[in-house]
Amino acid sequence: MATTTLTKETPSNGKKNGSSEVDTVCSFCGVGCGLTVTIEDGVISKVKGDKAALSSKGEACIKGREGWRYMYSDRRLTRPLIRKNGELVSASWEEALDLVASRLSEIKDESGPDSFGVFSSSRSTNELNYLASKFARSVLSTNNVDSCNRA
Numbered sequence: 001m002a003t004t005t006l007t008k009e010t011p012s013n014g015k016k017n018g019s020s021e022v023d024t025v026c027s028f029c030g031v032g033c034g035l036t037v038t039i040e041d042g043v044i045s046k047v048k049g050d051k052a053a054l055s056s057k058g059e060a061c062i063k064g065r066e067g068w069r070y071m072y073s074d075r076r077l078t079r080p081l082i083r084k085n086g087e088l089v090s091a092s093w094e095e096a097l098d099l100v101a102s103r104l105s106e107i108k109d110e111s112g113p114d115s116f117g118v119f120s121s122s123r124s125t126n127e128l129n130y131l132a133s134k135f136a137r138s139v140l141s142t143n144n145v146d147s148c149n150r151a
């Protein structure tokens, strides 16, 4: 577990502020439950339902209450991985994006644009969903785009 994470509660000079609570909205799904996050010495220590949130009135499922722990996992990927000779190796973002772009172009040329389907996550914002739609239609030339965010 990391011991220091820069948060809104941690000044940029790295000094820690002690304990505080921040109300926010869970981003794990589209329900939008209110959460209260406890931050101690710049590190999240607890998340609970926000009783003042009209949408959830203090309730939160396991994802909202415990899902934050991945932030401090030492297994979290921090760099792209590219498979080379059967092995996943660390790569730069530029190299990874170039590879994705060239493979998408190859697939589009070989199999046509409707061989693609673009699905955005329920955790995506409206803006990200819009970009996913634009990417599908303008770059991949397909209308095969969907999201579980739609009503």
Ligand code: SF4
Binding pocket: 026, 027, 028, 029, 030, 031, 032, 033, 059, 060, 061, 062, 063, 064, 065
């Ligand atoms: S707490 Fe659970 S139900 Fe509420 S927004 Fe988060 S993931 Fe969705």
